[in-house]
Amino acid sequence: MAPFLLLIILFALAWVLLILPKQREMKRHNELVASLRVGERVMTGSGFYGTLTEVGPDTVRLELAPDLEVTVARRAVAARVDEPPIDVATAAGAGEPEALEDAPGALPADTTDHDATDHDDAFGDDDGAEGAGGPWAADAGEDER
16 A cells, blocks of 8 residues: 555656646746737747747747848747847947947957967977877878887
8 A cells, every 4th residue: 555655646746846837837838929919029949039020820920130030930939028129239339349348248358368378289288299280190101119
């Protein structure tokens, strides 16, 4: 009787921890897909952000940039996006590239030391034993005996 009770408890636990959350997520996504409207900003499952320009029964047209529209499956829309799109020209202050560093979502400034002296040696041992081609370079005409 005890093993049977343990099996029922494990099944109930798996149902609560695994199946119910997935069902709730599917219900939320189905409601989102059913309520899509033209003009909304959305994000697709692959990470494209855009504005809906046409909503059909199975597909939607998504404007990713001015004069760039793609058609994707309606179910590919993963979420609504409430934030307005970032206009790079406005964020840059009309041609000032350094202003882009402070724009939301901007990548950090390049901190790579381009003047490093050991950039020729991929292994960092600078002993020069391998020659110019590294350990995999074939030495023409030499036999190792």
